[in-house]
Every structure is written in C-alpha cells, then in structure tokens.
Amino acid sequence: MASSILFPANSVTGIRSKTPGFMLSGGHRSAAQVVRIPRFFYVRSSLDFLEANVSDMSVNAPKGLFPPEPEHYRGPKLKVAIIGAGLAGMSTAVELLDQGHEVDIYESRTFIGGKVGSFVDRHGNHIEMGLHVFFGCYNNLFRLMKKVGADKNLLVKDHTHTFVNKGGEIGELDFRFPIGAPLHGIRAFLSTNQLKTYDKARNAVALALSPVVRALVDPDGAMKDIRNLDSISFSDWFLSKGGTRMSIQRMWDPVAYALGFIDCDNISARCMLTIFSLFATKTEASLLRMLKGSPDVYLSGPIRKYIEDKGGRFHLRWGCRQIMYDRSADGETYVTGLAMSRSTNKKVVKADAYVAACDVPGIKRLLPSPWRESQFFDNIYELVGVPVVTVQLRYNGWVTELQDLERSRQLRQAIGLDNLLYTPDADFSCFADLALSSPEDYYIEGQGSLLQCVLTPGDPYMPLPNDEIIKRVSKQVLTLFPSSQGLEVIWSSVVKIGQSLYLEGPGKDPFRPDQKTPVKNFFLAGSYTKQDYIDSMEGATLSGRQASAYICDAGEDLVHLNSSDAQDLKACKFNTIYQFGDSISDTGNAIIEFPILPYGRFPYGISVKEATGRPSDGWLMIDYIAQSAGLPLLEPYENPNSNFTQGVDFSVAGVTAVSVDTLIKWDIPPFVTNNSLMVQVDWFNKYLPTFCTNVADCQEKIKSSLFMIGTIGFNDYNLAFGQNKTLEEIKNIMVPGVVQTIIDSVKKIISFGATQVVVTGTFQMGCTPGLLTMFSTNTSAAYDAHGCLKDYNDFFMYHNSHLQVALEGLRKEYPNIHIIYGDIYNALQSILDNFSKLGFKSLTQACCGIGGKYNYSRDRAQGCGQAGVPVCSNPAEYVFWDVAHFTHQANKYLSEWLIKNMLPQLQCA
Incomplete structure (x- = not known):
C-alpha cells in the first residue's frame, strides 16, 4: 500500500457504499459460502460519532504519538524554506503558517503529495504513487485533514480486515463487536477463519506475552518496551513467544508487507508491535478508511488550498541543486541559502530556517558530503529504501464479486x-x-473494477517491462478470483519507485535522525525521521509537527543567526574608516555648523539614551560598520575635539554631490551649506598631514583603510524636485553630472593611495515620509504594493544603474583597486519585502x-x-525615524545586509 502503510491513508465520511459488506464465521469460505449481511448495523455513518472516537484515540495514549496542541508562538516571525511538497513538507508548512510564519515550499516535480501524490495522465486516468489506506490510529493525519477540511473526503469501511486466499477463499479479522478494546480485538483473533485453531491458540499466547498487554494500563511504558525490541525481527520475536510459522505466512506476512513492504523475517518487531499496541487498546485504531477519490483532489488539494490561503507559496519544478553553508567564528555550521534550479533558470533562496522534507534517497542526494563527518548525518546513510511497484488494472467487469457471476459481468452497478x-x-x-472503495475518481460508468495492487517486495519486478508485469499480476488476480475468468483488462498502468519506505529492519531505528539537526538553521521532516510511529502517512504528518515545534523553539536564535550571518569586517583588519556623504552618515558635523538643528537634543538619540548629533533615534549604518570592523565610532571632522586616530566622518547633513556653482548652472537654488562631496574630499587632503608624515607613509597607512562614499545625491535631486522639474529633465541633465562628480571623488581618493573603496547608491526615497507627503496623489497607480511612489523609486534606481555602469568603467581603469558598489537599494528592499518578519509595523x-498620513508636516x-x-x-517598529532618516533598528539591519554583501568583494583574508 503506500504511504502510511504506505498504504497512504484515507479518510472519514461514513457514506454507505453500494456494495454490501461480508460477515464470515468458521473456516475459510468459498465464493459460494460467503454470506451477505446488512451493512448498516456496523458502519459508522455519523461523522460526528466518528470524530468523537478519533479524538478519543489520544486518551491514555503514548504522548509521542499524540502530542498536545502547540502553544501560541510569541517570537519573531520567521521565513522558512521547505524542500519537498510531500505530506511531511506540507504538514510542516501548515503548522508554521498557523504560528504566523512565512513559508515557501519547493518541489522538483510537477505535482505535490510525494509518495501520497497522484496525477492525471493524458487520457484522464488518475495515477497514484501507491495504495493509500487510513488506519483509525492516524490521529495526527486526521487532525491535519480536519483542519484543512479534508476529513469529509474519507470513506469508512467495514471494521474488518479481509484476506483473499487462493481460489477465492475469504478469511477475516472481524473487529465488529458491541464491546470495544481490548475485547473486540480478542474476539477478532480468536474467531478468525484465516488461521487454524492451533495457530490461533499459539498466536494468542504470543500476543499475551507482548508489550501490548502493558499498553492497556501504561501506554508510554509499553512504547518504551516496544522500542527496545527494535533489534530483532518480528519473526524472531513472535516465534520465541510461541507463535507459529503458519501464522506468519498466512496472516502476518501480508500485514507486514502492507505496513513496511517487507516480510516478518525482515521487519523489526518494533514496527509490528507499535501497530498491535494501538489495535489492542483503541477500538477505532483498526477501522480502515479510504479517500473517496484521488489523493491529489481529496488530500493534497485541500492541504494546498489551506497553505495558500494562509499565505504559503508552492514553487513546482524547482529542485534544490545544493545546500549552501558556512561556519561561524566558533565553528558552528549554518545554512546560507539553497541553490535552486528550474530548467535553465537558477536562483538562490534565502530564509531563516530550512527544512528538508525528503525521502531517504532524496536526503542522501541533498546533504553536503562534508556533513557526513557528523555522526548524526552519517547515520542516515545506514537507511535504505524499499522498491515497490504499484499496478492498476481496469477490467470490463467486477473482479471481486464472488457470489453472483452474472452480476459480476454487468456494468450498470458497482459490486464487489x-x-x-x-x-x-x-x-x-x-x-x-x-472503483468501489474510492468511486469519485475511479468508478467509470460502463467500465468495471479498477484493481490497485502493491507488489512487495518490488525487486523482482523493477527490471521487467510493464507488459510483462501486467501479464504476471493479472494471472495472479485470476488465481485469487477464479470467478473473474473471462474478464479482460481494458487499461493498465505501472508505477515503479526504486526506494519508497525505508527498510524498517531490525536495528535500524537508532539511525533515524531527529528533526532537529546539528546545523542550527537546518531541519528535517519525513516519515523516516525519528518519531514514535512507523514510516507512513501518519509518521510523515507527525514528523512535520515535530519539525515545526523545533523551529518555533529556536525562533530568536534563527533570526539572530540570519542577521549576523556569523561574519563581520574584523577579518579585513582595517585600521581606519573614512566616511563621505550626507545626513544618512553624518555623526555630528551638521549641528556644529547649524546648532539650531534638532539632532543634538532629544528625542534624537532616544534609543541609545544620548543625543549625539546623528539624525536618528540611535546609531547610523556607519556606526554599525565601524563596530563590525572592531573600530570605535567615527567622530565628526568639524569637531575640534574629535579623535581621528582610527577614522573620520566627513559627511554633512543636507549637502549635495555637485558644487554650488553647478546647481546654479542648472537653475537650482543651492542649500545653505556648500560642503559638497569634493569639498569633503579636500577636507580629507587637509587631514592627511595629521595622520601621516610623508607620501610614502600616508600611502602605506591608507592601504589598510576603508573608504565609504555615500549615500550622496539625494539632496541634489530633492532641490530639483522642489523647483518642479520633471523626472525626465532631472534624468537627462542632472544624473550624468551627479554620477560624474561621485566618480571624480573616487579617483581623487584613489590618488591618495586608497585600495578599498565602497560607493553607496541611493535608496527608495519614494518610500520616505517627506517625498510621500510632498507628492501625495489620489491616483492609486502611482503607488507600489508597499505604498511607495513608483516613479520616484524608479528614478533612484535609474541613478543607481548609471552609477554602477560608471563604477564598472572605473574598475577597468584601476584593476588593482577594490571598488565596491554599496547596494543600499536592495538592502532596503529586503526590509520592504520582509518588514513584518523583521519586527517592523510601519x-x-x-x-x-x-501631520497627515505619514506623520510628517512641511x-x-x-x-x-x-x-x-x-x-x-x-x-x-518603524523603518523611518523622521522625514527621511532611518531608525536605529532599520540602520542596524541595513548595515548587516551591506556588510554581508560587501565582504566577498572586499576579499579580506
């Protein structure tokens, strides 16, 4: 079967089938001896009644199988990338979305669901990855299905487990009994006609000596005992307790094949006894359900809708080529991104947390080989998947109708x-x-049975052509149902999975990995991972819940890890930093020139409890950059008491890039200060004699200095905006001049001996309270999704584009100088795209x-x-402190983004 039994599970609706049930007693019954009885006495047709019984499953049950509802998450919102859109990945996504996180799911195939998936071929046939049956003990899966509205898609079957033997003889484990667990199970095993009397007696002795008995009073203790039996096979355990080989062959091998795709000689006792303990202690655990149609429509479909309605995103046909990672200063490994590809398209996905929701072969392909140095990851390679082949056979009659040969040939009504x-x-x-069990998609008027058969083990069939597989399977169907002689296969399909469920052999459970890994921001999900159930749909769902819980527990640490990225500028060993620019980097020059400015008094500096002359509530980006380099904060050039031994800030609020003369030439009245960019460069030239004694000495010291130019240019353009010049005029006349001035300043600085120069562009000034107030309009098309002015942001992007082209020419002119573009535009875009996750509300x-919509008045x-x-x-919680300056918190994030972007280009040792 598939998925949870890899029998992918199926659900719960209590809709009565067209086919009556069967009640058997005594020994094997032939087709002629099968007695029909009314089904209404046994079928739970009330969904409310069924839900009540399902919920009762968690009463006095193992806590590992029935975890409590998670507490409400109160940490920072996380961005999570999940690899794999199977049941485990989607379960993880649902849990994370319910806690308010941002989730993206990447799936290399064209459909979702993984081993529980299905697709429609070009002829309209629904093709499944395996047979999916839902046991009553699938508490976590039922919880998920109810949450997404898929619980109504389950059809409850008769509470019997039916064995079809050669010649059409039927055996049963009939759990229908007025008294529930454990008596209903005792009666089922004692009255079964699938085993002879001696085998039933020995079977009863073996089960009486199992941990199943302890589960009646101490479920957690019993589960511990069951785990301790992982090292031996079920056959070895069963035979040692008095069970017979005949019981294994006639009853337990088919069950083991259904559960784990391997027989009792090869399956762990833990696997089988986990199921037995639930069957024995929970009345509904053995009650089977199946979907009323295909998994894609009735299981994966509702889950996908729920995820997308919650804001989650699916990215189909995007496969992960590589997990990108690095090590922190203390040696801890962390993921930096996922290299993804779709056809010829490639991209790197960044997130706070990464989840690999894969199967066993998938996770082995994905893990970086150096990670195998960790025992945790190396253990995964001890697990192997079991091959399985799923065959669908469509007949022109009803194969499983054993009683009425004539009715099995008619196609007016489904029967069997x-x-x-x-x-x-x-x-x-x-x-x-x-066609009977899941009729919505599989019953076709005018056609008969659609048998779905799971070949386990699949090894002998994997190399065979499909035609040969169909021939062999249809021959075996005839052996089981002689009455189907003469019926023809009118359509068929074969699905081969080289490695499906992991081989749950003796001693393999310790190698199953936890969902939390040694890599701090990397998590696992999947039915093969550590959880108290077996590899199944239920196990996959449970693993997703556990993965989500681990991620939420680590929320604060994950955000910190992502923002700091475990690196800083100390590796560059800069002795000094020099900053040139405007108010975005002014640490106190403007208030020396114009004491009337408010930057030197509260509330400026309120977040650092000191008004420092900075136009913010706290520190600026240059402050964080200096801290990252291990240097003191830069002091303003115009303060005669400043200490300039490790850097100087030449920036002045309100200055332009171009000179006053140039502004006048452009018919733009200048600002009150003339400390333009080239004036600041001249200040640096005047400062040099205080820093070094001669040209050679200066050049040697400057080699270990970082030069930061910008932001600069906004005030040039803002003055033009105030003169009602059009954006086209400004583009054509001003942008070339502003950019050329910046380039000239870089050349001048290089002539002084600079080897490391960062030139910062402009950011989205169309998002600032000042510009938004100045150019407010009722035209909704003027604003982007973030409420920013599109045309103005496009203009500043235009400036940045020209600046980057000019810098590229400069790099060719000075090939030995590191000239780096500081991409503050994309740094701010990162905040815009993730503002709520980062804790911003405005x-x-x-x-x-x-005043007004933006808390700003002219x-x-x-x-x-x-x-x-x-x-x-x-x-x-705010990005902007005042008219156009960032808050302390925004500056912190922007600087971290810039540092992360700058480091590879600086090529520090």
Whole structure:
C-alpha cells in the first residue's frame, strides 16, 4: 500500500457504499459460502460519532504519538524554506503558517503529495504513487485533514480486515463487536477463519506475552518496551513467544508487507508491535478508511488550498541543486541559502530556517558530503529504501464479486469487496478495487473494477517491462478470483519507485535522525525521521509537527543567526574608516555648523539614551560598520575635539554631490551649506598631514583603510524636485553630472593611495515620509504594493544603474583597486519585502513627527524635535525615524545586509 502503510491513508465520511459488506464465521469460505449481511448495523455513518472516537484515540495514549496542541508562538516571525511538497513538507508548512510564519515550499516535480501524490495522465486516468489506506490510529493525519477540511473526503469501511486466499477463499479479522478494546480485538483473533485453531491458540499466547498487554494500563511504558525490541525481527520475536510459522505466512506476512513492504523475517518487531499496541487498546485504531477519490483532489488539494490561503507559496519544478553553508567564528555550521534550479533558470533562496522534507534517497542526494563527518548525518546513510511497484488494472467487469457471476459481468452497478484486501497467495500483498472503495475518481460508468495492487517486495519486478508485469499480476488476480475468468483488462498502468519506505529492519531505528539537526538553521521532516510511529502517512504528518515545534523553539536564535550571518569586517583588519556623504552618515558635523538643528537634543538619540548629533533615534549604518570592523565610532571632522586616530566622518547633513556653482548652472537654488562631496574630499587632503608624515607613509597607512562614499545625491535631486522639474529633465541633465562628480571623488581618493573603496547608491526615497507627503496623489497607480511612489523609486534606481555602469568603467581603469558598489537599494528592499518578519509595523510613517498620513508636516514648526511633536512608543517598529532618516533598528539591519554583501568583494583574508 503506500504511504502510511504506505498504504497512504484515507479518510472519514461514513457514506454507505453500494456494495454490501461480508460477515464470515468458521473456516475459510468459498465464493459460494460467503454470506451477505446488512451493512448498516456496523458502519459508522455519523461523522460526528466518528470524530468523537478519533479524538478519543489520544486518551491514555503514548504522548509521542499524540502530542498536545502547540502553544501560541510569541517570537519573531520567521521565513522558512521547505524542500519537498510531500505530506511531511506540507504538514510542516501548515503548522508554521498557523504560528504566523512565512513559508515557501519547493518541489522538483510537477505535482505535490510525494509518495501520497497522484496525477492525471493524458487520457484522464488518475495515477497514484501507491495504495493509500487510513488506519483509525492516524490521529495526527486526521487532525491535519480536519483542519484543512479534508476529513469529509474519507470513506469508512467495514471494521474488518479481509484476506483473499487462493481460489477465492475469504478469511477475516472481524473487529465488529458491541464491546470495544481490548475485547473486540480478542474476539477478532480468536474467531478468525484465516488461521487454524492451533495457530490461533499459539498466536494468542504470543500476543499475551507482548508489550501490548502493558499498553492497556501504561501506554508510554509499553512504547518504551516496544522500542527496545527494535533489534530483532518480528519473526524472531513472535516465534520465541510461541507463535507459529503458519501464522506468519498466512496472516502476518501480508500485514507486514502492507505496513513496511517487507516480510516478518525482515521487519523489526518494533514496527509490528507499535501497530498491535494501538489495535489492542483503541477500538477505532483498526477501522480502515479510504479517500473517496484521488489523493491529489481529496488530500493534497485541500492541504494546498489551506497553505495558500494562509499565505504559503508552492514553487513546482524547482529542485534544490545544493545546500549552501558556512561556519561561524566558533565553528558552528549554518545554512546560507539553497541553490535552486528550474530548467535553465537558477536562483538562490534565502530564509531563516530550512527544512528538508525528503525521502531517504532524496536526503542522501541533498546533504553536503562534508556533513557526513557528523555522526548524526552519517547515520542516515545506514537507511535504505524499499522498491515497490504499484499496478492498476481496469477490467470490463467486477473482479471481486464472488457470489453472483452474472452480476459480476454487468456494468450498470458497482459490486464487489469494498475494503482493503490482503493476500498471502500473490506477489501483491495488499490491494483494493478503487472503483468501489474510492468511486469519485475511479468508478467509470460502463467500465468495471479498477484493481490497485502493491507488489512487495518490488525487486523482482523493477527490471521487467510493464507488459510483462501486467501479464504476471493479472494471472495472479485470476488465481485469487477464479470467478473473474473471462474478464479482460481494458487499461493498465505501472508505477515503479526504486526506494519508497525505508527498510524498517531490525536495528535500524537508532539511525533515524531527529528533526532537529546539528546545523542550527537546518531541519528535517519525513516519515523516516525519528518519531514514535512507523514510516507512513501518519509518521510523515507527525514528523512535520515535530519539525515545526523545533523551529518555533529556536525562533530568536534563527533570526539572530540570519542577521549576523556569523561574519563581520574584523577579518579585513582595517585600521581606519573614512566616511563621505550626507545626513544618512553624518555623526555630528551638521549641528556644529547649524546648532539650531534638532539632532543634538532629544528625542534624537532616544534609543541609545544620548543625543549625539546623528539624525536618528540611535546609531547610523556607519556606526554599525565601524563596530563590525572592531573600530570605535567615527567622530565628526568639524569637531575640534574629535579623535581621528582610527577614522573620520566627513559627511554633512543636507549637502549635495555637485558644487554650488553647478546647481546654479542648472537653475537650482543651492542649500545653505556648500560642503559638497569634493569639498569633503579636500577636507580629507587637509587631514592627511595629521595622520601621516610623508607620501610614502600616508600611502602605506591608507592601504589598510576603508573608504565609504555615500549615500550622496539625494539632496541634489530633492532641490530639483522642489523647483518642479520633471523626472525626465532631472534624468537627462542632472544624473550624468551627479554620477560624474561621485566618480571624480573616487579617483581623487584613489590618488591618495586608497585600495578599498565602497560607493553607496541611493535608496527608495519614494518610500520616505517627506517625498510621500510632498507628492501625495489620489491616483492609486502611482503607488507600489508597499505604498511607495513608483516613479520616484524608479528614478533612484535609474541613478543607481548609471552609477554602477560608471563604477564598472572605473574598475577597468584601476584593476588593482577594490571598488565596491554599496547596494543600499536592495538592502532596503529586503526590509520592504520582509518588514513584518523583521519586527517592523510601519514602512512609510515617521516615528517622530505629526501631520497627515505619514506623520510628517512641511511646517518646520511641526518637525521632529520641535516642542509638542510626538514620538512613537516603539521606534524599533518603524523603518523611518523622521522625514527621511532611518531608525536605529532599520540602520542596524541595513548595515548587516551591506556588510554581508560587501565582504566577498572586499576579499579580506
């Protein structure tokens, strides 16, 4: 079967089938001896009743199988990337989305569901990866299905387990009994006609000596005992307790093949006894259900809709080529991204947490080989998958109708055995007639049975051509159902899976990995991973719940790991940093020139409890960059008391890139200060004699210095905006001049001996409270999805594009100089795209200000720092502090993004 039994499970609706059930007693019954009885006495047709019984499964049950509902997550919102859209991956996604996280699921195939998936061929036939049957003990899967609205898609079958023997003889384990567990199970095993009396007696003795008995009073203790039996096969355990080989061959081998695709000689006692303990202690555990149609429509479909409705995203046909990783300073491995590809398209996916929700062969292909140095990951390679072949056979009649030969030939009404069927007498240990058991997609008017047969083990069939497989399987069907002689196979399909469920052999359980790995931001999910159930649909669902819980527990650490990325500028060993620019990097020059400015008094500096002259509530990007380099904060050039031994800040708020003369030439009235970019470069030239004694000495010291130029240019353009010049005019006239001025300043700095120069572009000024207020419009098309002015942001992108082209020419002119573009535009875009995850609540409003939609007024008396102007209660939730300057928190994130982007280009040792 597939998936959870890899029998992919099926659900719960209590809709009565067209086919009556069967009640057997005594020894094997032939087709002529099968007695029909009314089904209504046994079928739970009330969904409410069934749900009540399913929920009762968790009462006095092993805690590992029935975990409590998770507590509400209160940490930072995380971005999570999941590899694999199977049941484990989707279960993980649902849990994470319910906790408020952002989730993307990547699947290399064209359909979702993994081993529980299905697709429609070009003729309209639904093709499944395996036979999916839902046991009543699938508590976690039922919980998931109820959450997404898929529980109504399950059809409850008669509470019997039916064995079809050679010649059409039927054996049963009949659990239908007015009294529940454990008496219903005792009666079923004592009255079964699948075993002879002696075998039944020995079977009873073996089960009486098993941990199943302890499970009645101490389920967790029993589960511990069962885990301790993992090292021996079920056959060895069963025979040692008095069970017979005949019981294994006629009853337990078919069950073992259905559960794990291997026989009792090769399956762990833990695997079988886990199921037995639930069957014995929970009345509904052995009650089977199947989907009313294909898994893609009735299982994966509702889960996908739920995920997408919650904001989750599926990316089909995107496969993971490589897990990218690095090591922190303390030697810890962490994932930095996923290299993904779709056809010829490639991209790198970044997230706070990464989940590999794969099967065994998938995770082996994915893991970086150096990770095998860790015993945790190396253990996974001890696990191997079991090959399985699933065959579908469509007949022109009803194969499993054993009583009425004439009715089996008519096609007006579906008739036959509507349940999961086991057999000890064929290479397919379990099968079902999907036209009866899952009629919505598999019953076709004018056609007959659709047998779905699971060939286990599949090894002998893997190399065979499909025609030969169909021939062999149809011959075995005839052996089981002689009454089907003369019926023809009118359509067929074969699905081969080289490695399906992992081989749950003796001693393999210790090699199953936990969902939490030694790599801090990398997690696993999948039915093969460590959980108290077996490799199955239920195990996959449970693994997803456990993976989500681990991720939520690590929330704070994951955000910190992602932001710091475990690297800083100390590796570059800079002795000094020099900053040139405008207010975005002014650490105090402007208030020396213009003491009237509010930057030197509260609320400026409120987040660091000191007004420092910086236009923010705290530190600026250059402050964080200096800290990352292990240097003190830069002091302003115009402060005569500054210490310049390890760097200088030449930036001044309000300055332009071009000179006053150039602005006048462009018919733009200049600002009150003339400390333009080239003036700042001249300041550096005047400063040099205080730093070094001669040209050679200066050049040697400057080699170990970092030069930061920008941001610069916004004030040039803003002055033009105030003169009502069009964006096209500004593009054509001003952008070339502003960019050339920046390039000239870089050349001048290089002439002083600079070897490491970072030139920062401009950011999305169309998102600032100032520009949004100045150019407010009722035209919705003027704004992007973040509420920013599109045309103005496009303009600043235009400036950046020209600057980058010019810098590329400069690199060719100075091939031995590291000239780096500081991409603040994309740094801010990262905040815009992830603002809620990063803890921001406002993108475009000023924290400090008053008036209008953006907390900003063009009346200077209502500007930040003026009397009576309010300040937000939590600046860390705002991107902008005032008219156009970032908050302490935003500067922190922007600097971390820039550092991460700069490091590879700086080529530090």
